[in-house]
Amino acid sequence: MIYENDFLFIEKENSQIPWVKIFTKExxxxxxxxxxxxQNMLFQYVLACxxxxxxxxxxxxxxxxxxxxxVPRVHFHVMARFKEDAxxxxxxxxxxxxxxxxxxxxxxxxxxxxxLEQIKNTHV
Numbered sequence: 001m002i003y004e005n006d007f008l009f010i011e012k013e014n015s016q017i018p019w020v021k022i023f024t025k026e027x028x029x030x031x032x033x034x035x036x037x038x039q040n041m042l043f044q045y046v047l048a049c050x051x052x053x054x055x056x057x058x059x060x061x062x063x064x065x066x067x068x069x070x071v072p073r074v075h076f077h078v079m080a081r082f083k084e085d086a087x088x089x090x091x092x093x094x095x096x097x098x099x100x101x102x103x104x105x106x107x108x109x110x111x112x113x114x115x116l117e118q119i120k121n122t123h124v
Contacts, residue, residue: 002112003119007038008045010115015092016103018057018080018111020049028074031066041124042076048122049078052115057105063091 002020003010013019022045028034034042050062059080066076081088086100 003116007041010045010049012108013077013079015079016100017082017085017092018053018059018105018108019092020053020078020115021075022046022049022078023073023075029068029072031074034074037124042074044122044124045119046076046078048118049115052111052118053078053080056111056114060088065091 001009001011004025006025008022008024010020010022013021022042024034024038024042028038031039031042046064050064053059053062057080060083061081063079063081064076065079066074068075079092082103083089084100084103086096086098087094088097090097
């Protein structure tokens with residue numbers, strides 16, 4: 001667990017790329033089921049994750065996804081993508097493009113520090 005408050009939590013996805021997931025604590029099936037304040041909070045935290053990933057990792061692209069087919073609860077995936085990652089330019093659930101063992105990225109703990117500071121400065 002990277003962060004949590006009364007309404008949502010953020011956790012790390014185990015992957016070769018920097019990837020976080022933001023979940024609502026209450027089991028809402030669709031984004032439109034969430035109260036308006038929570039919809040806004042989710043958007044602000046998705047942006048906080050994106051900005052922090054961009055600042056720390058300087059990726060080629062940020063991918064944001066929300067499928068919730070296997071986990072039928074509102075959640076968002078926020079991923080830093082690199083030309084050298086195994087799936088780029090495909091999505092992380094797509095066809096692997098190349099073998100890669102290590103992207104030589106900075107330690108994830110440094111990202112967490114930046115993200116927590118970004119969240120602290122988020123006004124929701």
